[in-house]
Amino acid sequence: MAKDAKKKKADKKVRVAQKQEKKATQKEKKHGKKSKDDIDSDAEDADLDAILANYQKEQEQFLKVTEVPCDPPSARGSATLVASPGNSSEVFLFGGEFFNGQLALFYNELFVYKINSDSWRKVTSPNTPLPRSGHAMCQGGNAGGIYLFGGEFSSPKQGTFYHYNDFWRLEPGSREWTKLEGKGGPPARSGHRMTFFKNYIVLFGGFQDTSQQTRYLNDVWLYDTQRFSWHQPALPPAMGKPDARSSFSLLPNENGAVLYGGYSRVKVSSAATKATKGGGKGASKVTMKPIVHQDTWFLRVTPPASDAPPNTLPTVRWERRKRPVNAPNPPRAGITMAHHKGRGICFGGVHDVEESEEGMDSEFFNVMYAYNIDRNRFFQLGLRRPRTSAKKVAAAAERSRRGRGKADEEELLRNLALIEGKGNLDSEMPDAESLNHTTVDSDDEGRADKVEKPVIWEMPHPRFNAQLTVQEDTLYIYGGTFEKGDREFTFDEMWAVDLGKLDGCKEVFKRDISDWVGSEDEESEDEDEDEDMSDEEASQDEESADPNTPATSLAPSTVEEPASSEAEITELDSSSLADKLPHPRPFESLRDFFTRTSNDWQEIVMDWLRYQRDMQLEIKEIRKRAFERAEGKWWDCREEIQVLEDEQEAAGISEVVALEERGGGGGGAGRRR
16 A cells, blocks of 8 residues: 555656646747747648738728627737727727637737727728737827737747737727838837827837747837837936836826836756766756836936927936835736826736746736826725715605505505495506506616616636726726636626726626637646545635636735835825825715815916916816816825725714814814814
């Protein structure tokens, strides 16, 4: 028995070693590093030029731009989700790829989600960009439109890769694509990011895959939307700059752009464990070490002066910022971030822990943060059930009382009719049930297009590389990836979160994820693992890792505690509630805040105008600028006000009213109470 146990243990170690070696090979393939044997094994579909030529011929069959109703897009990852800059009720989704363990499919479909009607449209065009994933898209800022650059495409078995260096502009209104030809633009890449600054498009980073290596980039490019030209600015030689990376966050700023996080892999040399026969040291072994970046950089862009010569270029310099306060801990890759009113909204991510004999374990997250750009601080956002005020409770009770009274009255009339022998009351007057049914039907005719969507009180299942965008103060979360062992699951769903109320996560659409096909080797390995795992352990593991199961509820015990040292706390800027500007109160909406402080903000605008030469504004324009300042202040204080609201709700306070609004501004016992 002892020999059998030792033999079984030895066989298990051999299987684990083989599995680790295969995992390493698969990860290298996933990042685009291919050996000659890999390319030969994919020879039947490695002619990418022919594949892309067929796609081009299919595109030419469309004679004009068409837009037709459709179902929500199929599951895909590494796509781009962009809010329409010209229409506040539309969101665009383009490209992406889907991998089921055997074959990779790439898309070049343009989908439009119409928020008001909760419907999807599919757009076809004769000049749509070719299929791709890992590309970058952003709004055009002052130039309008949406811009796209780069991305990657591979053969179905991912034996060979192709990177794009084409540049496109999408007109949101007409859905028309325009290819922007220009010399001297950025080289081909994917995993990069773009944002806008005034009349410029800012591009940074990404990576390039070849059959031999993966090369990460840290170059900066500016595209002038007025001159239709690319420019690679010369950076000051003595100034620092970010390390090469991909999958980072790049947010717009009034003075340039802000970069946070990212992922890269660097070569690391280590001595081999096995010594040579002569007793000397073993040969060094070169491995690729993954790095999750946590630094923050500010890209300051200075446009040329108004009196500068026509060909003067803007100047660019990197400025390293202090480490953000309350940054997500532990550090995670694939944490996507979208811009919203001077802050970034991020969600998800994955953290790889140390390798064990079973391989590398990963921890996935479904926590949402707000990153205040100016104050360089993260705030964790949690969903909250809507508050029910005392007036609403009383109104509901009154409606319930009236309903019971009406039912009692109808029942009394029915009984009287039967007693007096006037026949069946139903022949003269419909009963309560039929009345209610008629009312519901008439209401449904008027609301045929408005279907109430399910709402959950927890964030969606943990994932990384989800696509995010914000339209009209609502965050939209599309797709994302979850891994369990060698299996990779792509979510087929979309969610919406109101960033002002945080009153639940609304389901836009949700479908079950597709099964992982995998290879025959993976199936045989799974069978071997099942022999070594008891039925109870297997069921628990499957239940905890099933992406179709709901996410863990955001109970207070599960909320992440931000890790901050004393050094980080000293770096915190002054609170937005401590300045002399008007600030919102707990439970106060943006409308109520501006109504209360409108005069104060108009006076601030008037004071600013006194220092502006040759500038006069009408009363309507002054009020508009006052509202813009009030709105910026309301969102800047939003996270801190929400903390106060939570504290007051825990103490039983659901509304805050000023004494002067109550008419009790004077002194006396009432004020002391």
